[in-house]
Amino acid sequence: MVIEGVKYHSDLIVFPDHIVDSWWRKRGHEILPEDLEEVFKQKDIEVLVIGKGEPGYMDISSTAREKLEKQGIEVIIQPTKLAWKTFNDLSKTRKVVGAFHLTC
Numbered sequence: 001m002v003i004e005g006v007k008y009h010s011d012l013i014v015f016p017d018h019i020v021d022s023w024w025r026k027r028g029h030e031i032l033p034e035d036l037e038e039v040f041k042q043k044d045i046e047v048l049v050i051g052k053g054e055p056g057y058m059d060i061s062s063t064a065r066e067k068l069e070k071q072g073i074e075v076i077i078q079p080t081k082l083a084w085k086t087f088n089d090l091s092k093t094r095k096v097v098g099a100f101h102l103t104c
Contacts, residue, residue, distance in 0.1 A: 014098040051080030051100035
């Protein structure tokens with residue numbers, strides 16, 4: 001994935017004002033609430049777009065999804081090749097964070 005001319009090969013989270021590269025989850029292909037701690041700290045996030053890799057191995061736990069929904073954060077999960085496009089489109093009008101699985 002290329003963001004502002006920089007190539008990323010490891011999983012990452014893209015915030016409106018910074019990028020967390022080398023993002024790794026406690027259970028690898030399952031996103032738990034603790035894997036999104038920095039997302040939960042952000043104010044006014046409207047949408048979390050999750051790129052679950054090309055084969056679609058990564059998914060979000062029900063506890064993480066519930067916590068996001070309680071904070072009013074919409075969750076969109078797609079294969080990474082679609083998720084980055086959704087992220088780009090939504091970021092024009094909404095406050096979006098993208099969590100992208102790039103290693104599968």
